Amino acid sequence: MRIVRHLQLDEWLPVIRILGLLLCVVAVMMLVPLFILLKEDDGDARAFLISLGITLGSAVLMLAISRKVELELKPRAMFVLTTLSWVLVSAYSSLPLVFGAPHLEVTDAVFESVSAITTTGSTVMSNIEGLSDGLKLWRGLMQWIGGIGIIVMAIAILPFLKVGGMRLFQTESSDWSDKVLPRAGGVAKAIGLVYVGLTLLAILTYWLGGMDGLDAVVHGMTSLATGGFANYDSSMGVYSDRPHLLWMASFFMLLGALPFVLFIRAWQDRAGVLWCDAQVRGFLRLLGWVIAALTLYRVINGEALFTALTQVTFNVISVVTTTGYASDDYSAWGPFAVVAFFYLTFVGGCSGSTSGGMKIFRLQIGLIMLGNHLRSLIHANGVFSQRYNGRALPDEVVRAVIAFSFFFFITIGGLALALSFIGLDLITAVTGAATAVTNVGPGLGDIIGPAGNFSTLPDSAKWLLCIGMLMGRLEILTVLVLFSPSFWRK
Template sequence: MVNGVFMMLAAVFSWFYDEDVLGQIILAGTVAIGSGGIIMFLTRNHRKEIQKREGYIIVTFGWVFMALIGTLPYIFTGAIPNFTNAFFETMSGYSTTGATILTDIESLPNGILFWRSITHWIGGMGIIVLAIAILPLLGIGGMQLFAAEAPGPSGDKLHPRITDTAKRLWLIYVGYTLAETILLKMAGMSFFDAINHSLSTLGTGGFSTKNASVAYWNDKPMIQYILILFMFLAGTNFVLSYFAFKRKFQKIFKDEEFKMYGLFVVGLTTIAALLIYFEADVSASSIAHPMVWGPAESAFRHALFQVVSLITTTGFISADYTMWTPFLTIFFFGMMFLGGSAGSTSGGIKVMRHLIMIKNGVLEFKRTLHPHAILPVRYNTKAVPQPIVFNILGFFILYMLSFIIGTLVFSWLGLDFKTALGGAASTLGNIGPGLGNLGPVDTYANLPSAAKWWSSFLMLIGRLELFTVLILLTPFFWRNR
């Protein structure tokens, strides 16, 4: 039903721009609202208690059915008549991956372009609520640590009730979206482009209204700096944004994950900027107007943009970074395995998990020297329970296994090694651009149908923290209690 309401919002844009597809978008919204209403009516008297098993099923199949319903505007309007392609595009939208099968985005009706962007926005906020309200209760991938740090039973929680927590985060999310739209409009974007890119940015998605993505505005550096700022904010724990609005800045600067997140951005941007300035030809890799404020600023801006875009898993591009140097190609590929902060709209492994794994690794050296000493892993001065450390290590191993299996399946389906490698890392990490034939200036249009379905599966498990979906594939999950 919520999907249907947002389809009606897309219909408003279609009506405003006097497009022929208005009726089809309204029909898609009517079908979505109607079918949701019928299901709600038929299940109104069912038991509302949810156990862990039901939680896994609701989250996984909720996302799948959301994607199935989300294909209706594409299919009804004929924008993407093929169901496989429509499902891929919708799953890419809701999972905030930003990979696309469209080869000429600018030819689409504005109502469809808006629907495409709003799927990022819906998926992004859904992930924040998921991270705060649901995954910690299910014990997914170490997210219970985030629950303890943010909305848990301490005095720092946003509000005792999860619903009120979600409302406060919605307000921040909407506020950021409006602020970015206004700033992008002031910087030179049209209102329609500004609202679409704001929806994509806050969801860390990457869908653009232009074929060249953000490189279309390489002649307007201020637009790219605004996008960088909001990509960084979207990749930050949204609870920290709440603390910032409450003027509790000390909590932000004491947060270890935020400090490492900032350190990643600063350090990686410095390395990339120096390499781009001294070794890469930015003019050859930029789609238009590469140097407005000089070569030094251009190198810094492109480095910062790509670093923030990849770490936050947004996937916007300002240049084809695979055309710079082989080292920079591998350098940016490695960033696909970082991810933003826990409690953000970013995909990937997450900075918090990397931090705890590094700390645990360092402690292993100390434990080797002092086998009888009790040396707990500490995060934000608090000892991390051992089960959570094991959970995070297990998540990392499962993530890397999923990446390896994903690459092997892509290779089996006919993709070359470089393309298979980039495709698996990009879809599993919800990033968008990959390597080879799936690089920053390419699309997923030429993938075989089976590879598109496999990509959709990787996007889903990556977005829902692996365990949520993969546990449904285990036989013991379905056995009687």
């Protein structure tokens, strides 16, 4: 009762309004497959028409409730808005999967749309080749919307909420002290343009590389979003005989995992901004070493050099950027590769990109902390300066990064335990939890490995994995604070 009394409607009207606006975006996105399906005279058009109606209806209702409201958000409302926006967009996005030809059960449809919007890319659908063009496009579009959502959230919202050490990337554009929308406008627009531009570039490149039109569009969108949905059950395995396509995809996945603000700066200053950034350098170096080591391992085990290099590069980049395409069953590459890919699942790309996982900057800050600690054991009275990317590293950021890491692994551990209770074996439970929270996509083992599919899991496991994907996407703490009673007290 005491809690309810404090929940004044005024505080939440702006939240409802922004959610309503987001649903309008979803509705507009639904127009794209609808238009194509109508042109192709496909039965799925009806599914999109119904979904569009429901989404637009809800949006209008929410906007009507919150008419003439100032878009002023307090931190508390921001936490709630951020979490709800992912949940709601996922929920409404699942509608075409229920009403369309595959007629998925609600659990499967929600799993697929949460997996899409969070850009995880785990799928419960099979015979994807047989879907209508509209539904293929919709799967790609969902990931693409999710991708831009993440970047905007990472640049404009999370630093303000001090989640996971993201304050490190606080810029003017993330200073929300008064009003929300006007300030973020400039950067958001520029980022949006870069995102659209790079996606179009990827689509064009894939098309010139020999993909058919729809494949180029969907794969272009899911590459930049580091989403990982493909138009084929064997994912990118269909292109294994056309290695140039795998190299192209590697390149665009890599772009999707770089900090998007740096693209803008690189464009403005025409300088080596990207290579000067500590996070980007660490990311590329790590990829270089891992690809070299695993290629060597493959060659030692009898694979031809070019094939090994292509397959290792593609699949390593796919996992580290948290895209999750697979071009080969890397779980059959030998135990060293299996363990390596298990670890790589956690890494993630750069902050401010579409990728998930721990993120490179957190690993780097962790290493700085550990190095300093080791030095302090040896030189008892030494004082060690902490610097990162050419600037002093505040203790507050280090603490936030550490806390994030713990919460990250505790979430994965708890989720794995819950999955094992449902009956999933150790490897499926642990790698399933990990791949969900890191938003990578494939796990390990016979069931959910790179050659597998999530469809056979029990419904309860699918719902748990949905929670995991959403928590991972929201950098865990954004969700966790909502479950603290003191959060809801004035």
